[in-house]
Amino acid sequence: MSMLVQISSLTKRYIGTSALSDITLEVPEGHIMGLLGPNGSGKTTLMKILAGLVSPTSGSVLVDGMVPGISTKAIVSFLPDVNHLDRWMSVGEAGDFYADFYHDFDRKRFEELLAIMRLTAGQKIGSLSRGMVEKARLSLVFSRKARLYILDEPFGGLDPLARTQVLDALVANFRADCSMILSTQMVADVERFFDDVVFLDNGRVVLAGEAEDLRTKRSASIEEIYKEVYGHVETR
Numbered sequence: 001m002s003m004l005v006q007i008s009s010l011t012k013r014y015i016g017t018s019a020l021s022d023i024t025l026e027v028p029e030g031h032i033m034g035l036l037g038p039n040g041s042g043k044t045t046l047m048k049i050l051a052g053l054v055s056p057t058s059g060s061v062l063v064d065g066m067v068p069g070i071s072t073k074a075i076v077s078f079l080p081d082v083n084h085l086d087r088w089m090s091v092g093e094a095g096d097f098y099a100d101f102y103h104d105f106d107r108k109r110f111e112e113l114l115a116i117m118r119l120t121a122g123q124k125i126g127s128l129s130r131g132m133v134e135k136a137r138l139s140l141v142f143s144r145k146a147r148l149y150i151l152d153e154p155f156g157g158l159d160p161l162a163r164t165q166v167l168d169a170l171v172a173n174f175r176a177d178c179s180m181i182l183s184t185q186m187v188a189d190v191e192r193f194f195d196d197v198v199f200l201d202n203g204r205v206v207l208a209g210e211a212e213d214l215r216t217k218r219s220a221s222i223e224e225i226y227k228e229v230y231g232h233v234e235t236r
């Protein structure tokens with residue numbers, strides 16, 4: 001199995017905080033990895049390092065054999081945890097912006113996704129509800145024919161039905177030559193999509209493995225394992 005992401009002994013320190021300590025993990029091509037953990041456990045830091053937005057303090061990180069930087073940004077489609085779209089833009093203009101910026105942006109796919117999300121190109125970002133902005137952001141990110149999709153808490157504002165409809169639509173088009181890393185607190189709704197799961201706590205990997213393996217070995221769902229690992233941390 002070919003590994004799209006290879007992380008070895010990765011550490012990230014900020015002044016006064018160790019955000020990640022000695023992380024080693026791999027993401028195989030074609031897999032969806034759930035990155036789970038309570039607030040402050042290091043999920044966003046790890047995703048930003050993979051997206052080439054934050055530099056590691058030490059250790060090695062490779063995406064498709066390359067150190068994160070300009071060349072990996074061309075193959076990584078990242079959805080940050082906060083809205084990255086300007087309010088004055090229309091949904092269509094946001095698509096134009098992506099098309100200018102990313103060579104792998106597929107306009108036809110964008111139109112299809114907008115239709116699935118029940119959005120139109122003329123709507124202004126500033127006039128959309130929080131859930132609709134989230135759908136616009138997901139449409140943009142998944143209109144890229146990227147090798148690696150990194151989604152940091154992608155379901156803020158989406159109601160439970162929309163969450164599964166949107167994920168079903170995105171996963172239906174998931175290609176065998178790409179991978180996805182997804183962080184979420186909505187473990188119960190999303191766990192059926194995970195091939196692999198990594199549990200982070202305090203910047204360290206406390207449990208990792210194939211989702212099906214973990215379920216079988218522990219006779220529990222990933223949500224139940226989450227509760228065991230972190231003590232009864234509430235999952236929505």
Ligand SMILES: Nc1ncnc2c1ncn2[C@@H]1O[C@H](COP(=O)(O)OP(=O)(O)OP(=O)(O)O)[C@@H](O)[C@H]1O
Nearest residue numbers: 014017018019037038039040041042043044045046
């Ligand atoms: N720019 C920064 N400067 C200093 N410390 C930071 C910075 N970014 C993150 N941290 C610290 O690193 C640790 C990990 O933060 P991170 O945002 O990666 O966690 P997270 O798991 O994504 O949390 P959440 O679920 O709340 O989004 C925290 O202790 C946080 O305070």
